[in-house]
Each structure stands twice: as structure tokens, then as C-alpha cells.
Amino acid sequence: xxxxxxxxxxxxxxxxxxxxxxxxxxxxxxxxxxxxxxxxxxxxxxxxxxxxxxxxxxxxxxxxxxxxxxxxxxxxxxxxxxxxxxxxxxxxxxxxxxxxxxxxxxxxxxxxxxxxxxxxxxxxxxxxxxxxxxxxxxxxxxxxxxxxxxxxxxxxxxxxxxxxxxxxxxxxxxxxxxxxxxxxxxxxxxxxxxxxxxxxxxxxxxxxxxxxxxxxxxxxxxxxxxxxxxxxxxxxxxxxxxxxxxxxxxxxxxxxxxx
Amino acid sequence: xxxxxxxxxxxxxxxxxxxxxxxxxxxxxxxxxxxxxxxxxxxxxxxxxxxxxxxxxxxxxxxxxxxxxxxxxxxxxxxxxxxxxxxxxxxxxxxxxxxxxxxxxxxxxxxxxxxxxxxxxxxxxxxxxxxxxxxxxxxxxxxxxxxxxxxxxxxxxxxxxxxxxxxxxxxxxxxxxxxxxxxxxxxxxxxxxxxxxxxxxxxxxxxxxxxxxxxxxxxxxxxxxxxxxxxxxxxxxxxxxxxxxxxxxxxxxxxxxxx
DNA sequence: CGGGTGCGTTCCTGTCTTCGGAACGCAGCA
DNA sequence: TGCTGCGTTCCGAAGACAGGAACGCACCCG
Numbered sequence: 001x002x003x004x005x006x007x008x009x010x011x012x013x014x015x016x017x018x019x020x021x022x023x024x025x026x027x028x029x030x031x032x033x034x035x036x037x038x039x040x041x042x043x044x045x046x047x048x049x050x051x052x053x054x055x056x057x058x059x060x061x062x063x064x065x066x067x068x069x070x071x072x073x074x075x076x077x078x079x080x081x082x083x084x085x086x087x088x089x090x091x092x093x094x095x096x097x098x099x100x101x102x103x104x105x106x107x108x109x110x111x112x113x114x115x116x117x118x119x120x121x122x123x124x125x126x127x128x129x130x131x132x133x134x135x136x137x138x139x140x141x142x143x144x145x146x147x148x149x150x151x152x153x154x155x156x157x158x159x160x161x162x163x164x165x166x167x168x169x170x171x172x173x174x175x176x177x178x179x180x181x182x183x184x185x186x187x188x189x190x191x192x193x194x195x196x197x198x199x200x201x202x203x204x205x206x207x208x209x210x211x212x213x214x215x216x217x218x219x220x221x222x223x224x225x226x227x228x229x230x231x232x233x234x235x236x237x238x239x240x241x242x243x244x245x246x247x248x249x250x251x252x253x254x255x256x257x258x259x
Numbered sequence: 260x261x262x263x264x265x266x267x268x269x270x271x272x273x274x275x276x277x278x279x280x281x282x283x284x285x286x287x288x289x290x291x292x293x294x295x296x297x298x299x300x301x302x303x304x305x306x307x308x309x310x311x312x313x314x315x316x317x318x319x320x321x322x323x324x325x326x327x328x329x330x331x332x333x334x335x336x337x338x339x340x341x342x343x344x345x346x347x348x349x350x351x352x353x354x355x356x357x358x359x360x361x362x363x364x365x366x367x368x369x370x371x372x373x374x375x376x377x378x379x380x381x382x383x384x385x386x387x388x389x390x391x392x393x394x395x396x397x398x399x400x401x402x403x404x405x406x407x408x409x410x411x412x413x414x415x416x417x418x419x420x421x422x423x424x425x426x427x428x429x430x431x432x433x434x435x436x437x438x439x440x441x442x443x444x445x446x447x448x449x450x451x452x453x454x455x456x457x458x459x460x461x462x463x464x465x466x467x468x469x470x471x472x473x474x475x476x477x478x479x480x481x482x483x484x485x486x487x488x489x490x491x492x493x494x495x496x497x498x499x500x501x502x503x504x505x506x507x508x509x510x511x512x513x514x515x516x517x518x
Numbered sequence: 519c520g521g522g523t524g525c526g527t528t529c530c531t532g533t534c535t536t537c538g539g540a541a542c543g544c545a546g547c548a
Numbered sequence: 549t550g551c552t553g554c555g556t557t558c559c560g561a562a563g564a565c566a567g568g569a570a571c572g573c574a575c576c577c578g
Contacts, residue, residue, distance in 0.1 A: 079394075271565090
């Protein structure tokens with residue numbers, strides 16, 4: 001029931017896409033449940049599901065007749081990712097960072113008011129607790145998100161507008177706190193987060209900037225709070241250096257394109 | 260122009276999904292080009308693209324007005340993958356296999372007449388040459404594909420029907436050769452491929468079987484042809500063992516579900 | 519057993535969505 | 549300056565699509 005119609009959009013296609021989004025929260029849904037969520041008749045939901053299933057964007061579980069996301073989405077999604085320029089420039093660099101830091105490495109961008117993790121190179125030390133890895137978190141809850149917001153007013157504004165849901169006792173929970181944190185990040189040149197999204201987890205992030213000084217992305221490393229204390233200086237140095245290298249690498253390729 | 264209409268399907272939604280598939284082959288396409296490929300009017304293509312873009316399944320490049328796959332596809336695709344049961348049971352096991360074998364590890368399933376790589380744990384030794392990693396290859400060209408076909412007549416049939424495109428001098432190129440190879444795989448219990456999709460690359464694969472002895476997936480490792488000669492026996496043993504372990508793990512969870 | 523309730527699926531009919539064609543403004547090019 | 553391609557917008561006619569009702573099927577519970 002959101003803004004179901006964009007100017008010049010197709011209603012049935014829009015419904016089909018909204019239908020896909022229903023499966024973000026729920027792993028499996030039946031026809032009736034989907035119809036309820038979309039606010040359409042059961043027959044309509046059934047038609048949509050059938051069509052999506054014919055292209056494998058949705059698959060039907062023969063066990064119980066319910067539907068779930070299809071693997072063709074995985075195929076298309078992998079392509080979308082593989083074609084992101086940031087990723088192309090960063091793979092080796094991130095691998096090196098994992099090696100040196102010993103922590104789990106992330107590459108992330110802002111997507112609306114959220115942090116979207118594009119890449120994740122896990123290590124056992126960083127993996128713990130994060131078993132069910134989520135690709136999307138609110139920008140204010142992750143070190144990556146804070147690093148991006150500090151250098152991208154648009155992203156920061158989007159998060160302010162969307163509010164500040166709380167995950168742990170340490171999560172940023174209001175605008176004033178958020179703005180203060182961003183100022184601190186700008187002063188330091190990097191962002192940290194300790195148990196802000198999950199207890200026992202700590203992370204350090206640095207922004208990847210374009211030639212206007214606006215954040216394109218962030219590189220972060222995640223480990224346990226206990227490990228952070230001992231090696232903080234070194235970890236910060238590693239992350240900032242990696243982000244700087246990626247920044248210049250992106251700028252050089254942008255300059256080439258401009259020719 | 261394929262089977263654009265499924266029984267009970269929505270035409271405009273089907274077009275939208277076919278539109279997405281246009282971007283499998285091409286990274287960027289303009290409105291006119293898309294219209295040409297779909298066989299629809301330019302205005303129709305524009306409407307479809309606008310609607311898809313409103314949900315970020317498609318993104319427009321502000322540089323040149325052309326369109327490309329959007330990152331929301333990556334989000335949905337990641338979810339689809341994360342929910343595949345096979346994957347859940349295999350992650351640790353695959354990591355161990357990478358450690359022990361020193362080669363790049365893949366988990367793959369059959370999708371129509373193709374091998375679809377669900378998981379890939381790269382190593383430097385296995386990575387070389389495969390820079391631009393493709394998620395989908397014809398079943399007859401990969402060791403994984405052959406391991407699956409040997410224990411899944413349906414997949415084998417799909418490949419026979421689709422024909423045998425050739426990639427190198429060693430690629431299987433006709434049905435007789437294919438059937439002979441599958442017989443050999445069944446006799447051995449594992450499959451190999453040497454320079455069948457790319458020169459210098461060799462791989463070993465073993466099938467993951469359900470309780471009827473039909474292949475659900477395959478586990479494979481990939482390295483250079485040179486390395487294979489020395490350690491073949493050991494590599495074969497590692498892969499077969501990993502696949503067996505995954506098989507029993509899947510069977511046990513299936514048995515639980517049946518209760 | 520038998521009625522009740524949920525499910526996924528199917529059919530039909532009226533209406534509102536969607537389609538193609540034509541025209542626009544804008545580049546780049548000769 | 550005219551040509552040709554692009555992405556975008558507008559419109560009216562044609563027909564695809566939405567909703568509602570009904571079906572067959574499991575399941576549950578009295």
C-alpha cells in the first residue's frame with residue numbers, strides 16, 4: 001500500500017516487484033498470505049506468483065505448495081554485483097586486508113538509509129555470533145554506515161529521516177548523538193562501533209572517497225571487542241590505508257573515463 | 260520471442276522479467292536496444308524500465324542514460340542463496356576442503372542444462388586465469404556438471420537436448436562422448452575435467468546424492484593441470500569424502516523433516 | 519464420521535490498464 | 549543545416565487484467 005504507482009509505471013509489474021519484497025522478511029509464503037500483504041485478490045497473487053515462477057524468480061516448494069525466492073534471482077544478483085566498479089578494484093586489496101588484520105572484511109555502500117554489504121571476506125575470528133549474516137543494516141548501527149554518512153550528507157539525511165532503531169544498549173538512538181558521532185568520525189578520519197548492533201562485536205571502518213571528498217563506500221573489519229583493545233592502532237591503520245588505496249584507484253579510473 | 264506466455268501468466272510482468280534477462284549478456288542497454296530485443300515498442304520498453312528502476316531492480320547510468328542491473332537484485336539474490344538448504348549444511352565443510360586441498364572449491368547444482376555455481380571459495384592457486392568468473396556453464400563442460408549428470412538422468416537429458424557447445428580442444432562435443440564419460444564417472448564415483456572449459460585449468464568433482472541415489476549437487480575443486488598430476492589421488496579422496504559427508508548431512512535433515 | 523476452515527487453483531466477465539504510434543527535445547555528425 | 553540516433557512524453561483504442569465466486573483438497577476437532 002506504499003507508493004504503488006510511479007509516474008508512468010506499470011501497475012502489474014509494480015505489484016510483481018512488491019511481491020518479491022514480501023520475501024525479504026519471510027522465507028516462505030503461500031498465495032493467501034501474499035495476497036493479504038499486497039492487498040490484492042487471491043487470484044491476482046496467484047497469477048503474479050505463477051508468472052514469476054515461470055522465470056525462476058520465485059520457486060514453489062512442492063512439499064507444501066508455498067513459494068520462496070528463486071535461484072534465478074541469485075544469478076541476476078551475482079551479475080549485478082560483478083559489474084559494480086568498486087568491487088572490481090577492491091577484491092585483491094580486501095583479501096590482503098583480511099590476511100593482515102585477521103578479521104572479517106566488508107566492503108559496503110549506502111543504499112537509501114541502510115548499509116549494504118557488497119563483499120564479505122570472513123575469518124573465523126570475525127565470524128562468531130554473526131552466523132546469520134544480514135546484508136543490510138541501518139546506517140547508524142554499523143561502523144561502515146557511520147564512515148559513509150560522515151562524508152555523504154545525503155546518506156546521513158536519509159537515516160535521520162528514517163529514524164534510529166535500537167539493537168543493543170550501545171546503539172545510537174537519536175539525531176543529536178548521530179551528528180556528534182559523525183563529527184568525531186570526520187575528525188578522526190575513521191569510524192568505530194562497539195557492540196552497537198550485536199554484543200561482543202566490534203568494528204573499524206574508513207570511507208572510500210571520490211574526488212569531491214564524498215563517500216562512495218566504506219571498508220570495514222569486524223572482530224570481537226576483546227581483540228580490539230590490544231590492536232586498535234594497528235587495525236585502524238590497516239583499514240584507513242586500504243580505503244585510501246581504493247579511493248585513489250577509483251579516482252584514477254574515473255579520470256580515464258572522463259577522457 | 261520465446262514462450263512469452265505461460266498458462267495463466269501476466270504478459271507485462273513476463274515482459275519485465277524477459278527484460279531483466281537481456282542484461283545477462285549485455286552490461287548496459289538503452290531503451291531502443293531493449294525494445295528491439297523484446298520485440299515491443301520503444302514506449303513500452305521505457306515503461307518497463309521505469310517501473311523496474313523504481314524498485315532498484317534496474318538502475319540508470321546518469322552518464323549516458325543507459326540502463327543496467329540494479330543492486331536490489333543482489334540483495335534478493337543473496338537472500339535466495341542464503342536460504343538454500345544445501346548451502347547451510349556445506350559452508351564449514353567447504354572451507355575445510357579449501358584448507359586441505361589448497362585449491363578453489365565450488366558447490367554447484369544443475370539448473371536446466373547448465374551448472375550453476377552456488378558457492379565459490381577461491382584460493383590463489385585456483386584463481387589464476389579464471390579472473391572473470393562465470394556462475395553458469397553448460398553441464399557437459401565442467402567436472403561438477405558431469406558428476407551431477409552421471410547421477411541425474413533428467414539433467415543429462417536436458418544437456419543432450421540443448422547440444423554440446425565447444426570451448427577448448429578437450430571439450431565434450433557430442434552425445435556419444437558424453438554418455439561414455441558419464442559411464443566412466445559412475446564407475447569411478449567422481450568426475451574430472453582437464454582443460455575442457457579453459458586451457459591450463461583442471462578440476463575434480465564428486466556428486467552429493469539424496470537417499471534415492473539421485474544427485475542434488477556437486478562439490479568440486481579447481482587448480483592448474485600441472486598440480487593435478489602429482490596429487491590426483493589425494494585430491495580425489497578429499498573431494499569424494501566431502502561430498503559423502505554433505506550427502507549424509509542432507510539425508511539426515513531430510514529424515515528429520517519427514518517426521 | 520462430518521462439518522468447518524484453511525489452503526492452492528480455476529473460471530468468467532466487465533473495466534481499467536496497457537500498448538503502439540506519433541511527436542518532442544536533444545545530442546552528435548557530416 | 550539537415551540528418552539520424554537517442555531517451556522521453558502523450559494519447560486513444562484494444563484487450564489483458566483484477567476481483568469474486570466456486571472447486572477440490574487437507575486438516576482439525578467435536
